[in-house]
Amino acid sequence: MLRKLNIQKFTNHLFVFVLAGISLSTNQLRAEVPSQGLTNKPATSLKIGMVPYSASSRAISAWLPFAEFLQKKLQHPVVVVTAPNHKIFYERIQEGRYFLIGSSPHIAADMIKQNQAYPVRLITVPIIGHLIIRNGSPFANLKALAGKSITTTPVGSFTALLLEREIQLLNEQQPFSVSIRYSNSHAGALRNLLNGRTDAAFVSQLPHSASSVDQLAGLNIIDLASLTSYPMIISPKTLGAEHAIKMGRLLDEFSKTHSLAVNALQPFKNEPLYGFVPIQQADLDILEPLVRAWEHYR
Numbered sequence: 232m233l234r235k236l237n238i239q240k241f242t243n244h245l246f247v248f249v250l251a252g253i254s255l256s257t258n259q260l261r262a263e264v265p266s267q268g269l270t271n272k273p274a275t276s277l278k279i280g281m282v283p284y285s286a287s288s289r290a291i292s293a294w295l296p297f298a299e300f301l302q303k304k305l306q307h308p309v310v311v312v313t314a315p316n317h318k319i320f321y322e323r324i325q326e327g328r329y330f331l332i333g334s335s336p337h338i339a340a341d342m343i344k345q346n347q348a349y350p351v352r353l354i355t356v357p358i359i360g361h362l363i364i365r366n367g368s369p370f371a372n373l374k375a376l377a378g379k380s381i382t383t384t385p386v387g388s389f390t391a392l393l394l395e396r397e398i399q400l401l402n403e404q405q406p407f408s409v410s411i412r413y414s415n416s417h418a419g420a421l422r423n424l425l426n427g428r429t430d431a432a433f434v435s436q437l438p439h440s441a442s443s444v445d446q447l448a449g450l451n452i453i454d455l456a457s458l459t460s461y462p463m464i465i466s467p468k469t470l471g472a473e474h475a476i477k478m479g480r481l482l483d484e485f486s487k488t489h490s491l492a493v494n495a496l497q498p499f500k501n502e503p504l505y506g507f508v509p510i511q512q513a514d515l516d517i518l519e520p521l522v523r524a525w526e527h528y529r
Contacts, residue, residue, distance in 0.1 A: 276308040277301075280329030282320055282338065282462075283313045294333065296492065300485050317387040321529050324348070324467070331478055332465045335389040337525045339463035339510075340518040348465040349475035350510035352482050360393040360456030363432045365424060366449040370431065373397055373409075373454050379430040380410040382423040387528035390417070392521045393456040394433040400457070424450070460518060463510055482507050 279298055281291070291311045302309040312329075314320035321338055323329065325347065332339075332348070336358065342348035362381075364370050370379070384390040391413060401407040414420040417434040424432040431453075464482065466475035486492050486506050 281333040336460040337521040351464040352507035362454035382412040382420045382429040383433040
């Protein structure tokens with residue numbers, strides 16, 4: 232059954248954090264972008280690497296308060312950086328460029344599985360894939376879109392992998408295919424839908440820049456992904472277990488005592504303050520199908 236798009240509810244419950252992915256997707260960024268408040272630092276600055284889920288300004292500004300908090304605690308320059316896409320982000324993790332990593336769930340699970348990273352914390356914001364159509368379109372669910380086109384986030388992003396998994400699950404029941412068009416962002420995916428270039432969009436956040444409120448009111452959510460996960464923070468294995476434990480303690484302290492934590496953990500008004508919890512094995516196990524799919528892209 233079609234569900235009318237409730238813009239406020241949709242906005243308030245989708246992944247918009249720098250980690251996800253939630254998503255999580257990217258637009259075209261420069262190779263690395265230092266946090267605005269920590270520029271002109273020496274080359275030895277410690278780097279927090281954030282998955283390129285959105286525009287660099289948003290990805291960096293949300294976590295700038297944490298970088299400044301760490302800088303005071305560690306008495307060492309700290310910057311927040313991102314990457315042009317998920318593959319390059321992954322390569323830079325392997326190169327050891329970051330001392331702390333805010334990751335999409337599938338990349339975090341993959342790094343932990345390869346014994347290249349320690350789990351640090353999970354951010355308690357669910358990443359939920361939404362299948363969206365234009366109002367009046369004759370599609371009731373993903374299955375009804377057989378032979379049609381769906382636009383989603385970049386290749387290798389968590390949201391795109393969610394869509395590919397849903398298609399695979401349908402294929403296991405009977406032959407099923409759709410044309411997937413990969414956009415450079417959640418906003419780009421919705422623009423393609425609104426402009427009539429595709430039959431549906433699959434995204435996990437509602438970008439306000441995509442269109443006007445009136446246009447968004449003409450959209451319907453018709454299906455949700457069957458798998459939900461959360462953005463994760465991990466630490467390079469090369470820095471040792473004690474470093475991962477220390478980063479976890481500092482994240483907890485930041486979320487409880489630092490007034491600016493609201494910038495990262497409460498992006499919407501009238502929403503509860505999200506937080507950090509330890510990553511459990513079950514959080515990683517559920518991601519195994521997406522980790523296997525990610526192996527073909529990295």
